[in-house]
Amino acid sequence: MKPILFIVAPGFEEIELAAPVDILRRLEIPVVTAGLQGRTAEGAHGVPVTADMLMVDVDPEQYDGIVLPGGPASWTLRDTPGVLALVRAFHAAGKLVGAICAAPIALEAAGVLEGRRVTCYPAVKGDLKSAAEVLDTPAATDGNIVTGRGPGAALEFGFALADYLGCAEKTPSLRRDMCVC
Numbered sequence: 001m002k003p004i005l006f007i008v009a010p011g012f013e014e015i016e017l018a019a020p021v022d023i024l025r026r027l028e029i030p031v032v033t034a035g036l037q038g039r040t041a042e043g044a045h046g047v048p049v050t051a052d053m054l055m056v057d058v059d060p061e062q063y064d065g066i067v068l069p070g071g072p073a074s075w076t077l078r079d080t081p082g083v084l085a086l087v088r089a090f091h092a093a094g095k096l097v098g099a100i101c102a103a104p105i106a107l108e109a110a111g112v113l114e115g116r117r118v119t120c121y122p123a124v125k126g127d128l129k130s131a132a133e134v135l136d137t138p139a140a141t142d143g144n145i146v147t148g149r150g151p152g153a154a155l156e157f158g159f160a161l162a163d164y165l166g167c168a169e170k171t172p173s174l175r176r177d178m179c180v181c
Contacts, residue, residue: 002064003030004096004165007083008051010036013071014043015154016100020067023158026174027167034058036073036080044071055082060089067161070101070121070150077106084110091144096164100148100157104128107145118147155180 004024006017021031035041035051042048060066066086068077077083087110091097099107104120105127107113114130119140128134138153139146139160146164148157155178159171175181 001029001165002062003032004065004067004161005058005063005086006031006033006067006069007055007077007086008033008035008041008049008069009073009076009080009083010041011044011072011076012041012049012069013073013101013151013154014045014047014049015151016069016071016103016148016157017043017049019154020069020098020100020148020158020161023155023162023174023178024165026178027162027170029162029165029167032063036076036083041073044073055086058086060086060093060095063090063095065096065098065161065165066090067096067098068100068103068106070099070103070148074102074105074124077103078109087112094144096144096146096161098146098148098157098161100154101150104147107147112145116142116145118142118145119149119153120147121150 138156
């Protein structure tokens with residue numbers, strides 16, 4: 001399996017990056033983080049993260065999916081043409097495209113949500129006009145699109161990513177090991 005790419009933009013919601021990355025790595029799914037505006041980004045609550053690489057150096061052929069953590073960074077992701085181009089490239093190749101919290105607004109801007117059932121942070125629900133249905137669930141998977149509702153759903157979003165990536169038989173034991181009921 002090729003790595004899953006997480007885009008790290010200033011103002012990202014820390015738990016929405018840390019929890020899914022942790023879950024995927026526990027399941028031995030490789031993960032690479034790419035900084036949008038530099039190798040170091042400060043999260044919405046002041047936690048700095050050093051990315052593995054810069055987003056401008058990303059070759060989509062080297063990855064099996066892209067994930068966008070949300071928070072205030074969501075609007076930066078939505079307004080960055082390079083992010084939208086990557087989302088479109090992954091989607092066109094039938095690869096995983098994930099976003100949590102408000103970050104599905106970037107998927108909407110990239111034009112990949114039409115007719116999909118998704119979830120998102122309640123305050124941006126009305127921004128997802130092309131989605132077939134916006135669900136009030138912790139996580140939603142529709143085809144190659146995996147979305148999460150918000151910070152409190154970060155673990156469920158991570159497990160939904162893992163399930164999509166073929167680890168559904170391993171996630172129940174990981175849930176037990178992590179004391180996720």
